[in-house]
């Protein structure tokens with residue numbers, strides 16, 4: 557008999573996370589397949605960012621494991637990191653450089669081949685390509701962060717509050733970008749206080765008894 561095919565996606569098994577002396581959550585289980593989204597919900601401080609960082613391997617779990625296509629993600633190391641793109645709260649912009657030069661820097665670092673101006677246009681920054689990054693508004697900074705996601709194909713998007721500071725049109729743009737990523741077989745784990753009009757499972761943090769998360 558052959559072995560069962562590995563689950564083609566992202567899984568968590570009995571994940572627990574500690575920050576300082578506080579156990580933020582424990583018993584987190586989920587499975588997100590290709591083409592699916594998982595929404596992380598919960599009040600401020602419930603551990604949504606921590607869970608995203610834990611999936612990305614930027615934080616070690618107290619216990620439990622993250623699996624990518626059936627294998628321990630953190631043992632996969634660079635091979636797993638090559639599959640993911642992380643949109644965090646830091647915008648990683650060099651203030652004196654123009655948006656074009658900032659994004660070109662990231663493209664060189666990530667090894668992408670896309671056209672910089674086309675990507676900036678896609679996130680609504682076409683008029684600002686020559687503007688030094690220090691002059692960007694909060695929403696424009698968020699848009700730049702989204703542009704970084706598009707520099708190279710990544711199967712797994714980890715998105716921390718992707719719609720923060722965005723206007724209505726920007727929020728619709730985020731929904732469309734994520735929708736396109738999912739339609740192409742990508743996976744997205746999204747922390748958000750806003751409603752994002754896409755189908756997906758919801759993981760509620762910080763509400764269950766004894767910090768146990770509910771899917």
Ligand SMILES: Nc1ncnc2c1ncn2[C@@H]1O[C@H](COP(=O)(O)OP(=O)(O)OP(=O)(O)O)[C@@H](O)[C@H]1O
Nearest residue numbers: 575576577580598599600601602603604605606607
């Ligand atoms: N290095 C650290 N040491 C101790 N506690 C920390 C550390 N980093 C974060 N925390 C705490 O962990 C908790 C969870 O933070 P986290 O950012 O994961 O929450 P969140 O659900 O993303 O919140 P928000 O909705 O406000 O973005 C917070 O109480 C935070 O203060």
